[in-house]
Amino acid sequence: MEELKSLLEKYLNKELLSMVISGSRGVTDIIKIRIRPVLLKEELRFQAELLRGTKAFHENLKKEEAIDRISEWMRDSFRQLQLDSTAGTASVLVSKKGKITIKEKARSTGVKGPELAHNKKKRYLLEEGRPIDFLVDLGVMTAEGRVVRARYDKFRQINRFLEFIEDVLPALPEEREIRILDFGCGKSYLTFAMYYYLKVCRGLDIRITGLDLKEDVIRQCSALAKKYGYEKLEFLKGDIAGYQGEEQVDMVVTLHACDTATDYALFKAVKWNAKVILSVPCCQHELNRQISSEQFAPVFKYGLLKERIAALVTDGLRAELLEQQGYDTQILEFIDMEHTPKNILIRAVKRTGEGRTDCQAYESCTQGLHVRPTLERLLASEHLPSEAYKQRRQNQPGKKGAAG
Secondary structure (H helix, E strand, C coil): CCCHHHHHHHHHCCCCCEEEEEECCCCCCCEEEEEEEEEEEEEEEEEEEECCCEEEEEEEEEHHHHHHHHHHHHHHCCEEEEEECCCEEEEEEEEECCEEEEEEEECCCCCCCCCCCCCCCCCCCCCCCCCCCHHHHHCECCCCCECCCCHHHHHHHHHHHHHHHHHHHCCCCCCEEEEEEEEEECHHHHHHHHHHHHHCCCCCCEEEEECCCCCHHHHHHHHHHHCCCCCCCCCCCCECCCCCCCCCCCCCEEEEEEEHHHHHHHHHHHHHCCCCCEEECCCHHHHHCCCCCCHHHHCCCCCCHHHHHHHHHHHHHHHHHHHHHHEEEEEEEECCCCCCCCCEEEEEEEECCCCCCCCCCEEEEEEECCCCCHHHHHHCCCCCCCCHHHHHHCCCCCCCCCCC
Protein backbone atom coordinates (compact mmCIF):
# COMPACT_ATOMS: atom_id res chain seq x y z
CA MET A 1 0.00 0.00 0.00
CA GLU A 2 2.98 2.33 0.25
CA GLU A 3 2.95 3.00 -3.50
CA LEU A 4 -0.74 3.88 -3.28
CA LYS A 5 -0.13 6.20 -0.33
CA SER A 6 2.63 7.97 -2.27
CA LEU A 7 0.21 8.48 -5.17
CA LEU A 8 -2.43 9.90 -2.83
CA GLU A 9 0.13 12.16 -1.16
CA LYS A 10 0.92 13.57 -4.61
CA TYR A 11 -2.64 14.14 -5.85
CA LEU A 12 -4.69 14.91 -2.73
CA ASN A 13 -4.56 18.68 -2.98
CA LYS A 14 -6.71 21.55 -4.22
CA GLU A 15 -5.93 20.62 -7.85
CA LEU A 16 -7.79 17.31 -7.58
CA LEU A 17 -10.72 17.33 -10.01
CA SER A 18 -12.31 14.03 -9.07
CA MET A 19 -11.61 10.65 -7.52
CA VAL A 20 -13.90 7.63 -7.82
CA ILE A 21 -13.51 4.36 -5.92
CA SER A 22 -15.63 1.50 -7.29
CA GLY A 23 -15.75 -2.22 -7.97
CA SER A 24 -17.00 -3.45 -4.60
CA ARG A 25 -15.70 -6.87 -3.56
CA GLY A 26 -19.01 -7.62 -1.86
CA VAL A 27 -17.78 -7.14 1.71
CA THR A 28 -19.46 -3.75 2.15
CA ASP A 29 -22.83 -2.21 1.36
CA ILE A 30 -21.08 0.82 -0.15
CA ILE A 31 -21.46 0.77 -3.95
CA LYS A 32 -19.15 3.63 -4.87
CA ILE A 33 -17.17 6.46 -3.25
CA ARG A 34 -16.57 9.86 -4.83
CA ILE A 35 -13.95 12.21 -3.38
CA ARG A 36 -13.39 15.88 -4.09
CA PRO A 37 -11.60 18.79 -2.39
CA VAL A 38 -13.70 21.37 -0.53
CA LEU A 39 -13.00 24.45 1.53
CA LEU A 40 -14.56 24.39 5.00
CA LYS A 41 -13.96 27.55 7.01
CA GLU A 42 -11.03 28.31 4.69
CA GLU A 43 -9.41 24.94 5.41
CA LEU A 44 -8.88 22.29 2.73
CA ARG A 45 -10.79 19.07 3.31
CA PHE A 46 -11.62 16.08 1.13
CA GLN A 47 -15.29 15.23 0.96
CA ALA A 48 -16.02 11.51 0.55
CA GLU A 49 -19.48 10.75 -0.81
CA LEU A 50 -20.39 7.15 0.06
CA LEU A 51 -23.21 5.70 -2.05
CA ARG A 52 -25.31 3.08 -0.26
CA GLY A 53 -28.20 1.94 -2.44
CA THR A 54 -30.06 5.10 -3.46
CA LYS A 55 -28.70 7.17 -0.54
CA ALA A 56 -25.50 9.19 -0.27
CA PHE A 57 -23.54 9.82 2.95
CA HIS A 58 -20.76 12.38 3.30
CA GLU A 59 -17.58 12.58 5.34
CA ASN A 60 -15.19 15.54 5.35
CA LEU A 61 -11.61 14.38 5.94
CA LYS A 62 -8.24 15.98 6.50
CA LYS A 63 -5.55 14.93 4.02
CA GLU A 64 -3.93 12.42 6.36
CA GLU A 65 -7.32 10.95 7.25
CA ALA A 66 -8.25 10.72 3.58
CA ILE A 67 -5.03 8.88 2.71
CA ASP A 68 -5.62 6.34 5.49
CA ARG A 69 -9.33 5.81 4.64
CA ILE A 70 -8.72 5.46 0.90
CA SER A 71 -5.87 3.01 1.48
CA GLU A 72 -8.12 0.99 3.79
CA TRP A 73 -10.99 0.96 1.26
CA MET A 74 -8.70 -0.22 -1.52
CA ARG A 75 -7.03 -2.85 0.66
CA ASP A 76 -10.23 -4.38 2.02
CA SER A 77 -13.30 -3.49 -0.04
CA PHE A 78 -12.76 -2.17 -3.59
CA ARG A 79 -10.92 -3.09 -6.79
CA GLN A 80 -10.64 0.19 -8.65
CA LEU A 81 -9.70 3.83 -8.14
CA GLN A 82 -9.67 6.52 -10.81
CA LEU A 83 -8.49 10.08 -10.19
CA ASP A 84 -8.34 13.17 -12.34
CA SER A 85 -6.29 16.23 -11.51
CA THR A 86 -5.09 19.36 -13.27
CA ALA A 87 -1.64 17.72 -13.18
CA GLY A 88 -2.66 14.37 -14.67
CA THR A 89 -4.72 11.23 -14.33
CA ALA A 90 -4.13 7.94 -12.54
CA SER A 91 -5.85 4.61 -12.12
CA VAL A 92 -5.40 1.94 -9.47
CA LEU A 93 -6.53 -1.65 -9.99
CA VAL A 94 -6.47 -4.37 -7.34
CA SER A 95 -6.43 -7.92 -8.71
CA LYS A 96 -8.28 -10.85 -7.15
CA LYS A 97 -4.98 -11.88 -5.54
CA GLY A 98 -4.49 -8.42 -4.04
CA LYS A 99 -1.85 -7.17 -6.48
CA ILE A 100 -2.00 -3.41 -7.00
CA THR A 101 -1.38 -1.92 -10.45
CA ILE A 102 -1.00 1.86 -10.77
CA LYS A 103 -1.04 3.71 -14.09
CA GLU A 104 -0.27 7.42 -14.15
CA LYS A 105 -0.39 9.91 -17.01
CA ALA A 106 0.69 13.57 -16.90
CA ARG A 107 -1.37 16.22 -18.69
CA SER A 108 0.16 17.90 -21.71
CA THR A 109 -2.23 20.87 -21.63
CA GLY A 110 -3.51 23.06 -18.86
CA VAL A 111 -6.88 22.35 -17.23
CA LYS A 112 -9.00 24.66 -15.13
CA GLY A 113 -8.86 23.84 -11.43
CA PRO A 114 -11.86 22.59 -9.44
CA GLU A 115 -14.56 24.66 -7.76
CA LEU A 116 -13.90 24.23 -4.04
CA ALA A 117 -17.25 25.49 -2.75
CA HIS A 118 -18.84 23.09 -0.27
CA ASN A 119 -22.15 23.01 -2.18
CA LYS A 120 -21.84 22.87 -5.94
CA LYS A 121 -23.49 21.34 -9.00
CA LYS A 122 -23.05 17.68 -9.86
CA ARG A 123 -19.72 16.70 -11.42
CA TYR A 124 -19.91 14.47 -14.48
CA LEU A 125 -17.33 12.02 -15.85
CA LEU A 126 -17.36 14.04 -19.08
CA GLU A 127 -17.35 17.56 -17.75
CA GLU A 128 -18.82 20.69 -19.21
CA GLY A 129 -16.20 23.28 -20.13
CA ARG A 130 -13.90 20.87 -21.96
CA PRO A 131 -14.79 20.59 -25.66
CA ILE A 132 -15.02 16.94 -26.74
CA ASP A 133 -14.93 16.42 -30.51
CA PHE A 134 -17.72 13.87 -30.87
CA LEU A 135 -20.06 15.81 -28.57
CA VAL A 136 -19.44 18.95 -30.63
CA ASP A 137 -20.07 17.17 -33.94
CA LEU A 138 -23.19 15.44 -32.59
CA GLY A 139 -24.61 18.76 -31.44
CA VAL A 140 -24.40 18.20 -27.69
CA MET A 141 -21.59 20.72 -27.03
CA THR A 142 -20.48 23.99 -28.53
CA ALA A 143 -16.93 24.42 -29.81
CA GLU A 144 -16.13 26.13 -26.48
CA GLY A 145 -17.23 23.10 -24.49
CA ARG A 146 -20.58 24.42 -23.26
CA VAL A 147 -23.47 21.95 -23.30
CA VAL A 148 -26.24 23.04 -25.66
CA ARG A 149 -29.23 23.78 -23.47
CA ALA A 150 -31.66 21.74 -25.58
CA ARG A 151 -29.31 18.73 -25.41
CA TYR A 152 -28.59 18.77 -21.69
CA ASP A 153 -30.76 15.69 -21.11
CA LYS A 154 -28.63 13.82 -23.65
CA PHE A 155 -25.47 15.02 -21.87
CA ARG A 156 -26.80 13.69 -18.55
CA GLN A 157 -27.78 10.40 -20.18
CA ILE A 158 -24.28 9.94 -21.63
CA ASN A 159 -22.66 10.54 -18.25
CA ARG A 160 -25.09 8.26 -16.46
CA PHE A 161 -24.25 5.50 -18.94
CA LEU A 162 -20.53 6.00 -18.34
CA GLU A 163 -21.10 5.62 -14.60
CA PHE A 164 -22.55 2.17 -15.27
CA ILE A 165 -19.53 1.36 -17.44
CA GLU A 166 -17.16 2.52 -14.71
CA ASP A 167 -18.81 0.27 -12.14
CA VAL A 168 -18.25 -2.91 -14.18
CA LEU A 169 -14.62 -2.32 -15.20
CA PRO A 170 -13.27 -4.71 -12.52
CA ALA A 171 -15.16 -7.56 -14.22
CA LEU A 172 -13.37 -7.00 -17.55
CA PRO A 173 -9.95 -8.49 -18.48
CA GLU A 174 -6.85 -6.55 -17.50
CA GLU A 175 -4.12 -8.30 -19.48
CA ARG A 176 -5.55 -8.23 -23.03
CA GLU A 177 -7.74 -6.29 -25.44
CA ILE A 178 -11.31 -5.77 -24.20
CA ARG A 179 -13.83 -6.71 -26.91
CA ILE A 180 -17.13 -4.79 -26.86
CA LEU A 181 -20.16 -5.09 -29.13
CA ASP A 182 -22.90 -2.45 -29.27
CA PHE A 183 -26.07 -3.82 -30.87
CA GLY A 184 -28.46 -1.22 -32.31
CA CYS A 185 -26.00 1.65 -31.86
CA GLY A 186 -28.12 4.23 -33.76
CA LYS A 187 -26.52 7.68 -33.88
CA SER A 188 -23.91 6.30 -31.48
CA TYR A 189 -23.76 9.04 -28.85
CA LEU A 190 -23.11 6.38 -26.23
CA THR A 191 -20.83 4.28 -28.44
CA PHE A 192 -18.50 7.23 -29.01
CA ALA A 193 -18.74 8.16 -25.33
CA MET A 194 -17.81 4.61 -24.33
CA TYR A 195 -14.77 4.57 -26.64
CA TYR A 196 -13.64 8.07 -25.61
CA TYR A 197 -13.93 7.35 -21.90
CA LEU A 198 -12.34 3.89 -21.92
CA LYS A 199 -9.63 4.53 -24.53
CA VAL A 200 -8.82 8.23 -24.30
CA CYS A 201 -9.57 8.96 -20.63
CA ARG A 202 -8.73 5.60 -19.07
CA GLY A 203 -6.10 4.38 -21.54
CA LEU A 204 -7.56 0.87 -21.81
CA ASP A 205 -6.92 -1.47 -24.74
CA ILE A 206 -10.39 -1.85 -26.26
CA ARG A 207 -12.02 -2.68 -29.58
CA ILE A 208 -15.66 -1.73 -30.15
CA THR A 209 -18.04 -2.64 -32.97
CA GLY A 210 -21.33 -0.77 -33.36
CA LEU A 211 -24.07 -2.56 -35.31
CA ASP A 212 -27.18 -0.98 -36.84
CA LEU A 213 -29.53 -1.49 -39.77
CA LYS A 214 -29.48 2.09 -41.06
CA GLU A 215 -26.85 2.46 -43.77
CA ASP A 216 -26.70 6.27 -43.63
CA VAL A 217 -26.12 6.17 -39.86
CA ILE A 218 -23.32 3.61 -40.24
CA ARG A 219 -21.69 5.71 -42.95
CA GLN A 220 -21.82 8.90 -40.85
CA CYS A 221 -20.51 7.21 -37.69
CA SER A 222 -17.70 5.50 -39.60
CA ALA A 223 -16.63 8.86 -41.02
CA LEU A 224 -16.57 10.44 -37.56
CA ALA A 225 -14.55 7.56 -36.09
CA LYS A 226 -12.00 7.98 -38.88
CA LYS A 227 -11.94 11.75 -38.34
CA TYR A 228 -11.12 11.34 -34.63
CA GLY A 229 -8.50 8.64 -35.26
CA TYR A 230 -10.47 6.04 -33.29
CA GLU A 231 -8.70 3.09 -34.89
CA LYS A 232 -10.41 0.37 -32.88
CA LEU A 233 -13.95 1.67 -33.28
CA GLU A 234 -15.90 0.36 -36.26
CA PHE A 235 -19.53 0.48 -37.40
CA LEU A 236 -21.19 -2.25 -39.43
CA LYS A 237 -24.60 -2.62 -41.04
CA GLY A 238 -26.52 -5.67 -39.87
CA ASP A 239 -29.14 -7.03 -37.51
CA ILE A 240 -28.63 -8.57 -34.10
CA ALA A 241 -30.06 -12.00 -34.85
CA GLY A 242 -27.87 -12.58 -37.90
CA TYR A 243 -24.57 -11.23 -36.58
CA GLN A 244 -21.75 -13.80 -36.77
CA GLY A 245 -17.98 -13.96 -36.65
CA GLU A 246 -17.16 -13.54 -32.96
CA GLU A 247 -15.71 -16.15 -30.65
CA GLN A 248 -14.91 -14.06 -27.58
CA VAL A 249 -16.80 -10.95 -26.49
CA ASP A 250 -16.24 -9.33 -23.11
CA MET A 251 -19.10 -6.83 -22.99
CA VAL A 252 -22.37 -6.62 -24.91
CA VAL A 253 -24.30 -3.35 -24.98
CA THR A 254 -27.81 -3.14 -26.36
CA LEU A 255 -29.59 0.19 -26.02
CA HIS A 256 -33.19 0.63 -27.16
CA ALA A 257 -33.21 -2.51 -29.32
CA CYS A 258 -36.91 -2.88 -30.09
CA ASP A 259 -39.04 -5.69 -28.70
CA THR A 260 -37.45 -9.14 -29.17
CA ALA A 261 -34.24 -7.69 -30.68
CA THR A 262 -33.16 -7.25 -27.06
CA ASP A 263 -33.69 -10.98 -26.48
CA TYR A 264 -31.50 -11.89 -29.44
CA ALA A 265 -28.74 -9.60 -28.14
CA LEU A 266 -28.94 -11.13 -24.65
CA PHE A 267 -28.88 -14.62 -26.18
CA LYS A 268 -25.76 -13.78 -28.18
CA ALA A 269 -24.10 -12.40 -25.04
CA VAL A 270 -24.82 -15.58 -23.09
CA LYS A 271 -23.50 -17.76 -25.93
CA TRP A 272 -20.27 -15.75 -25.97
CA ASN A 273 -20.05 -16.03 -22.19
CA ALA A 274 -19.72 -12.23 -22.04
CA LYS A 275 -18.37 -10.89 -18.76
CA VAL A 276 -20.75 -7.90 -18.77
CA ILE A 277 -24.15 -7.18 -20.32
CA LEU A 278 -25.73 -3.71 -20.35
CA SER A 279 -29.20 -3.55 -21.88
CA VAL A 280 -31.82 -0.79 -22.06
CA PRO A 281 -34.88 -2.50 -23.59
CA CYS A 282 -37.45 -0.74 -25.73
CA CYS A 283 -40.97 -1.36 -27.05
CA GLN A 284 -41.69 -4.68 -25.29
CA HIS A 285 -44.73 -5.82 -27.28
CA GLU A 286 -44.31 -9.60 -27.17
CA LEU A 287 -45.66 -10.38 -23.70
CA ASN A 288 -48.38 -7.75 -24.03
CA ARG A 289 -49.87 -10.00 -26.72
CA GLN A 290 -49.54 -13.11 -24.54
CA ILE A 291 -50.15 -12.09 -20.95
CA SER A 292 -53.42 -13.11 -19.30
CA SER A 293 -54.56 -13.90 -15.80
CA GLU A 294 -57.96 -14.32 -14.15
CA GLN A 295 -56.61 -12.78 -10.96
CA PHE A 296 -55.37 -9.68 -12.82
CA ALA A 297 -58.32 -9.41 -15.22
CA PRO A 298 -59.72 -6.28 -13.50
CA VAL A 299 -56.35 -4.59 -14.12
CA PHE A 300 -55.53 -6.04 -17.54
CA LYS A 301 -58.79 -4.76 -19.00
CA TYR A 302 -57.15 -1.32 -19.03
CA GLY A 303 -54.86 -1.42 -22.06
CA LEU A 304 -52.34 1.15 -20.81
CA LEU A 305 -51.84 -0.66 -17.50
CA LYS A 306 -51.59 -4.04 -19.21
CA GLU A 307 -48.92 -2.68 -21.57
CA ARG A 308 -46.81 -1.26 -18.74
CA ILE A 309 -47.12 -4.36 -16.57
CA ALA A 310 -46.20 -6.58 -19.53
CA ALA A 311 -43.09 -4.47 -20.17
CA LEU A 312 -41.98 -4.76 -16.53
CA VAL A 313 -42.66 -8.50 -16.48
CA THR A 314 -40.63 -8.86 -19.70
CA ASP A 315 -37.57 -7.24 -18.16
CA GLY A 316 -37.99 -9.08 -14.87
CA LEU A 317 -38.08 -12.46 -16.65
CA ARG A 318 -35.06 -11.50 -18.76
CA ALA A 319 -33.14 -10.68 -15.60
CA GLU A 320 -34.18 -13.98 -14.01
CA LEU A 321 -33.11 -15.96 -17.08
CA LEU A 322 -29.70 -14.27 -16.96
CA GLU A 323 -29.41 -15.20 -13.28
CA GLN A 324 -30.04 -18.81 -14.26
CA GLN A 325 -27.20 -18.54 -16.78
CA GLY A 326 -24.68 -17.50 -14.13
CA TYR A 327 -24.99 -13.71 -14.02
CA ASP A 328 -25.44 -11.36 -11.09
CA THR A 329 -28.23 -9.22 -12.50
CA GLN A 330 -29.64 -5.86 -11.47
CA ILE A 331 -32.53 -3.76 -12.74
CA LEU A 332 -31.47 -0.11 -12.50
CA GLU A 333 -32.87 3.29 -13.39
CA PHE A 334 -30.99 4.51 -16.44
CA ILE A 335 -32.29 8.07 -16.51
CA ASP A 336 -35.18 9.85 -14.78
CA MET A 337 -38.66 9.14 -16.14
CA GLU A 338 -39.17 12.86 -16.79
CA HIS A 339 -36.45 12.67 -19.46
CA THR A 340 -37.36 9.39 -21.18
CA PRO A 341 -39.81 6.52 -20.59
CA LYS A 342 -37.05 4.07 -21.64
CA ASN A 343 -35.41 4.26 -18.26
CA ILE A 344 -34.74 0.67 -17.19
CA LEU A 345 -31.26 -0.79 -17.54
CA ILE A 346 -30.50 -4.48 -17.10
CA ARG A 347 -26.93 -4.87 -15.84
CA ALA A 348 -25.56 -8.41 -15.68
CA VAL A 349 -22.05 -9.36 -14.55
CA LYS A 350 -20.80 -12.94 -14.97
CA ARG A 351 -20.08 -14.59 -11.67
CA THR A 352 -17.72 -17.46 -10.99
CA GLY A 353 -19.37 -20.87 -10.80
CA GLU A 354 -22.40 -22.27 -12.58
CA GLY A 355 -25.83 -20.74 -13.05
CA ARG A 356 -28.87 -21.60 -10.97
CA THR A 357 -30.66 -24.84 -11.79
CA ASP A 358 -33.73 -24.15 -9.64
CA CYS A 359 -36.25 -22.43 -11.91
CA GLN A 360 -39.46 -23.37 -10.10
CA ALA A 361 -40.33 -19.75 -9.28
CA TYR A 362 -39.71 -18.71 -12.88
CA GLU A 363 -41.91 -21.54 -14.19
CA SER A 364 -44.67 -20.68 -11.73
CA CYS A 365 -44.60 -17.04 -12.85
CA THR A 366 -44.63 -17.73 -16.60
CA GLN A 367 -47.32 -20.38 -16.29
CA GLY A 368 -49.47 -18.17 -14.09
CA LEU A 369 -49.29 -15.30 -16.59
CA HIS A 370 -49.48 -17.61 -19.66
CA VAL A 371 -46.31 -16.16 -21.23
CA ARG A 372 -43.33 -17.66 -23.01
CA PRO A 373 -40.58 -15.07 -23.64
CA THR A 374 -38.38 -15.21 -26.72
CA LEU A 375 -35.22 -15.32 -24.59
CA GLU A 376 -36.48 -18.48 -22.91
CA ARG A 377 -36.94 -20.15 -26.29
CA LEU A 378 -33.57 -18.96 -27.59
CA LEU A 379 -31.78 -20.41 -24.58
CA ALA A 380 -33.56 -23.75 -24.91
CA SER A 381 -31.10 -25.66 -27.05
CA GLU A 382 -27.83 -25.21 -25.14
CA HIS A 383 -28.36 -23.10 -22.04
CA LEU A 384 -31.33 -24.80 -20.40
CA PRO A 385 -31.53 -24.30 -16.63
CA SER A 386 -33.29 -27.56 -15.66
CA GLU A 387 -34.61 -30.88 -16.92
CA ALA A 388 -38.11 -30.03 -15.71
CA TYR A 389 -37.91 -26.88 -17.77
CA LYS A 390 -36.88 -28.93 -20.84
CA GLN A 391 -39.78 -31.33 -20.35
CA ARG A 392 -42.27 -28.48 -20.16
CA ARG A 393 -40.96 -27.03 -23.42
CA GLN A 394 -41.11 -30.39 -25.19
CA ASN A 395 -44.79 -30.60 -24.37
CA GLN A 396 -45.50 -27.18 -25.91
CA PRO A 397 -46.39 -26.71 -29.60
CA GLY A 398 -44.20 -24.67 -31.94
CA LYS A 399 -40.98 -25.78 -30.30
CA LYS A 400 -39.00 -26.46 -33.45
CA GLY A 401 -36.96 -23.61 -34.82
CA ALA A 402 -37.62 -21.40 -31.81
CA ALA A 403 -33.96 -21.06 -30.98
CA GLY A 404 -33.24 -19.14 -34.15
